[in-house]
C-alpha cells in the first residue's frame with residue numbers, strides 16, 4: 001500500500017467552495033444525494049467536482065477552527081481531540097475507491113427500499129489524514145474495547161426513532177486499528193469540502209462508503225456491539241424470509257464489480273471497431289480480470305461469450321482499475337454489452353442482481369443496451 005510519510009498540515013478555516021452542481025446528477029435534492037454520470041468517471045482519480053455525494057440529513061454547520069472530536073469509552077485517556085492534536089500524528093495519503101452501498105439499486109427488482117441510485121455513486125480519491133489506529137493507541141485503547149463507533153455532527157429523524165438521531169456507524173476493533181483506516185482532512189490535495197465531510201471524516205478503505213463517517217464529532221470505544229440504527233437496521237443484508245427480530249448481516253467489504261463507462265446506455269454507434277471502456281474494483285482482493293460480451297439482445301445465457309479486457313493504469317490495493325476492450329461489430333443490430341469482473345480469489349459477479357430488502361451491495365453484471373447501425377450513405 002502506498003502510504004506516504006510526508007508530514008502534512010491539516011488547514012483550518014473555511015472549507016473550499018462546493019463543486020459546480022451541474023457535474024453531478026441529483027438523485028435527492030435535500031438532503032443532497034447526487035451521482036456522477038457514468039461516462040464522466042474516465043480518470044483514475046475522480047475530480048472532487050465529479051465525486052458523488054450521499055447525505056442522510058442536512059449538512060451540519062462547519063466551523064473548522066473550533067472542531068473537536070470527543071473520544072470516550074474503553075480508552076485510558078478519554079477527552080477531546082482537536083485538529084491541532086491530529087497534526088501531531090504522522091500523515092499518510094491513500095488512493096481509495098468509495099462506493100455507496102446503495103449504488104446500482106435502481107437495477108434491482110422487485111423495487112427495494114432506499115433512494116434510486118443508478119450506477120454513479122462511486123468515485124476514487126486521494127485521501128490524506130492520520131491513521132485512526134495512532135489516535136486510538138495514543139489515547140490508550142484498552143483490550144476490552146471491541147467496537148469503535150464513529151459519529152457525525154449531522155442528525156435527523158429516522159424510521160423507528162422517537163427523536164432525532166446522529167449519523168453513526170461502527171467498525172470492529174481490527175478494522176479500526178488497520179493503519180489504512182484514516183481520519184482524513186484532505187481530498188485530492190485540498191482540504192475536505194463541506195459536502196465531503198469537512199473538517200475531518202473517516203475513510204475506511206475496502207468497505208462500502210457508509211462506514212466513512214463525515215463531519216466526525218465523536219469516537220466511542222465500546223466493549224460490546226453497537227446497536228445504532230444505521231449499523232443494525234439500515235446498512236444490512238435482509239433476505240427473503242429473514243426473521244425481523246434476529247440480528248441482520250452488516251454490510252462491510254465492497255463486492256467485486258465492474259461498470260461500463262463507454263458507450264453510454266442507448267448509444268447509437270456505427271458498424272466496425274469500438275473500444276469498450278469501464279472500471280472495476282473489489283474490496284477484499286484485487287481485480288484479476290474483466291471480460292466483456294456483446295450478445296445480441298435476448299440471447300440466452302449459454303450464448304454469451306466473454307472477451308478478455310485489458311486492465312489499465314495504476315494497480316493499488318484500494319483503488320479501482322480502468323479497463324478497455326476492443327470489439328468489432330460486423331452486423332447491425334440491438335446489442336446488450338455486458339462486463340464481468342473476477343477478483344484474485346476467483347469470485348466473480350453474478351449475472352443478475354439478487355433481491356434484498358434494503359437494496360444494498362448489489363454487484364450484478366452491468367448490461368448496457370446499444371444500437372449498431374450501418375453508416376449513413
Ligand code: MTE
Pocket residue numbers: 051052053054055056057099100101151152153154167195196197208209210211212213214215
Ligand atoms: N457521514 C455522515 N456524517 N452522514 C452521512 O449521511 N453518509 C455515508 C458516509 N458518511 C454519511 C456519512 C454514506 S452512505 C456514504 S456512501 C459516504 O459517506 C458518501 O461520502 P461522500 O458524500 O463524500 O461521497
